[in-house]
Structures are given as structure tokens and as C-alpha cells.
Amino acid sequence: MELIFVKRSISYLVLAAMLLMGMASATYSAVSSVNSLDSENDYATETYWGSAPTSTNYAYVVADTGYRYLVGINATSVGTSPKLNIIAGTNPPAFRASLGNYALSLTANRTLWFGPLENARFLNSSGYYQFTTTNVTTAKMVILKVKR
Numbered sequence: 124m125e126l127i128f129v130k131r132s133i134s135y136l137v138l139a140a141m142l143l144m145g146m147a148s149a150t151y152s153a154v155s156s157v158n159s160l161d162s163e164n165d166y167a168t169e170t171y172w173g174s175a176p177t178s179t180n181y182a183y184v185v186a187d188t189g190y191r192y193l194v195g196i197n198a199t200s201v202g203t204s205p206k207l208n209i210i211a212g213t214n215p216p217a218f219r220a221s222l223g224n225y226a227l228s229l230t231a232n233r234t235l236w237f238g239p240l241e242n243a244r245f246l247n248s249s250g251y252y253q254f255t256t257t258n259v260t261t262a263k264m265v266i267l268k269v270k271r
Contacts, residue, residue: 181210183251184266186242192252193238193267198229202258205229209237210253212246219244229259238267 186192196207206226214220222244227237245252256262 181253181255183253186246186250186252188242190268190270191239193236194264195234195236196262196264197234198259198262199232200260201229201231205259206257208255208257209245211244213248217244217246
């Protein structure tokens with residue numbers, strides 16, 4: 124089962140890399156869907172940050188437990204020690220939320236991947252995964268939603 128997931132994920136990662144090219148702005152907004160894949164995992168999501176979310180502005184995606192979520196981010200304008208922060212969820216449902224937020228260190232103009240996101244750590248009580256950035260001015264993030 125995991126081998127099938129890996130094989131299918133490779134094609135989605137290639138698609139996601141192609142999606143990480145443009146920019147627009149967002150403050151606290153849902154990540155919107157792009158239905159451009161044509162298999163049973165026909166779903167990818169992306170958001171553009173012309174002004175990346177700060178500690179008080181969040182980007183979020185609604186989680187569906189039938190899927191796994193992978194996060195890709197390309198920060199194009201950064202300050203000192205830039206990070207993507209994946210916000211710890213609430214207990215319940217995230218019984219491992221006490222581990223805290225996850226801060227993924229970023230490098231300008233490089234795409235980094237994280238995932239799959241763990242419900243037990245990152246899912247909040249509203250059923251969302253939430254993201255902010257530290258010292259990032261512009262970035263583009265893509266979230267791959269892959270059927271379990």
C-alpha cells in the first residue's frame with residue numbers, strides 16, 4: 124500500500140513543482156483547490172502569498188481524514204532565519220499537540236516539502252491545518268491531498 128502511495132506521489136510532486144511559479148496575495152485565507160489531476164487522487168491545492176502570513180495571519184486547509192496532506196513551499200523574498208510554521212492542533216483531536224508547532228527552515232528560491240501532516244499533532248478542533256511564516260515576505264505554498 125505504501126509503495127503505491129510513493130509511486131503516485133512522485134507524479135503529484137512534479138505537478139506541485141510546476142504550480143510553484145506565480146504570486147498573488149493572501150492574509151488569513153483558505154487554501155483553494157485546483158482540479159487538474161486525472162486519477163482517483165484528482166485533487167491538489169495551492170495558495171499564493173504576495174504578503175506571506177505572519178504570526179497573526181494564518182493560511183489554512185480543511186482536513187479530510189481519508190487523505191494525506193503534503194506541504195510544499197517556495198519563499199522568494201525572505202529575511203533572517205525564515206520559517207514556515209505548521210501550527211500545533213488542539214487536544215482533542217490532536218492528542219500530540221503538546222509537541223508544539225513545527226518550524227520548517229526555509230531558503231530563498233528553493234522549494235521544500237514536508238509531510239504527510241499528522242492529525243494527532245496538527246489537526247485543530249475545527250478540522251483545519253494552519254500555517255504561518257516567520258521572516259518571509261513573499262512565498263507560494265502548495266498542498267497535495269492524496270487519497271489514503
